[in-house]
Amino acid sequence: MSADPQVELIFQHFTPRYVATGVEMNDLIALRARIGAWSEWCREWSKLAAMHEALGDEAAGQGRMVTAREAWLRAAIAYHYGKHLFGADPAQFTEAHNRMRACYGRAAPLFDQPAELVEFPYEGTNLVGWLRRPTGVAKAPVAIILPGLDACKEELHEWSEAFLQRGLATVTLDGPGQGETAFKLPITPHWGRVIGAVIDVLETRSDVDGSRCGVIGQSFGAFYAPLAASGEPRLKACVANCGAFDIGAVLPQMPVVSQDLFRIRAWKPDLASAMAFARDLTLANGVAEKIACPLLVVFGGGDKIIPASEGERLAKAASGEVEFVVYPEGNHVCFNIPYKFRPLTADWTAEVLNRA
DSSP: OOSSHHHHHHHHHHHHHHHHTTOOHHHHHHHHHHOOSGGGHHHHHHHHHHHHHHHHHHHHHTTOHHHHHHHHHHHHHHHHHHHTTOTTSHHHHHHHHHHHHHHHHHHGGGSSSOEEEEEEEETTEEEEEEEEOOTTOSSEEEEEEEOOTTOOGGGGHHHHHHHHTTTOEEEEEEOTTSGGGGGTOOOOSOHHHHHHHHHHHHTTOSSEEEEEEEEEEETTHHHHHHHHHHHOTTEEEEEEESOOSBHHHHGGGSOHHHHHHHHHHTTOSSHHHHHHHHTTOBSTTTTGGGOOSOEEEEEETTOSSSOHHHHHHHHHHOSSOEEEEEETTOOGGGTTOHHHHHHHHHHHHHHHHHHO
């Protein structure tokens, strides 16, 4: 156990997430013993990541590309978690981000369903996403998957696998204020336009079916997904996994490091202005009522970051077909039960898009 309460709090909140997205438990045990202060967080995670990266390099040098792929993916995830809440130290954050991006990029063409980096023109720059296509499906519908506040598209790799196995293509996306797009664009309330820009590109491709797209989000991404569905009528399905109905009401209850990361991602000079901006991020005032496509809302009854009552508000407000599922034992994003939320969200999305 760390002597630093903030370090211990982060491990308590996020250990299920780390494990569910590919961090080895024995690595976590070692990290928890080594990290004595929050200032050491990114450095120690990056040391772990560099070890896995070196294993990948060694395997590649011997022509063992499956081993290399697996090691580079583990390295990417470890670099990501070194920086995921470390936005207050831009130098360490950027270095870890760049190493994460490089490691995932080396693994990307080696996956059983390779990942292609795709850019989506938006407001004078480009959004960035990884496109993967299922084996044996000529023109698959597309699940556009959104990360949360401190996540990024690379963290969504394991969730993407669930959709691919069910015959859907996936785009794991860094939108405004997320992942590498956060260096170019701040958090925005205009997610109908964001996802519209993605669909515009997908509709031009012959290897996916851009006319059958769903949007799927976790945590903050589970706020952005229904926000997108309220403003982009081409969407055929929406999944919100443990998202807020009203960011302005939820943000003050979140961990301090998350509040500060929101400030950074919103490009605000201080917490007061960030909180004021957060009040504009809401599905109230008739926004949720504009969601006409089928909607699946998933929550963990034990979520200590965003209460399940936020999901209930969304489920009651949306105008179309709605399914609301609460797992009583689930934590935030239900990362402690990935064997429940991943099959549910992927099965439901495949069924809805295949009948669209």
